[in-house]
Amino acid sequence: MAKTQLNVRVDEGTARAARERAVARGISVNRYIEELVRQDTGEAGRTFVDAAADFMKQYESVFAEEFAETRGTDPVEDRL
Known part of the structure; x- marks a missing residue:
């Protein structure tokens, strides 16, 4: 599947939380965000x-x- 780059701006607390959650799951921040969007879309x-x-x-x-x-x-x- 082709990948598209998105640039988003979030506050430092949100960025830190995303990094921490991704590390805890052993995945990249990119993968973590992809999974959140997939879950949100059902x-x-x-x-x-x-x-x-x-x-x-x-x-x-x-x-x-x-x-x-x-x-x-x-x-x-x-x-x-």
Whole structure:
């Protein structure tokens, strides 16, 4: 993906906080800002929800069996 340079001005406290957070996460300030924007636009959240939905769909029968055993019911009967 091509990169575009943005120049922004922030107060020193904001710049310091961004640097500290990036260092704490082991990433560059640039990457930190990119992640914040992606989170704000919902891209990361949608990706997570889609992956979680796929996971649940793949393992639906396993979960149904496990929770039926916990409740003491038959998962097949529960679906009828």
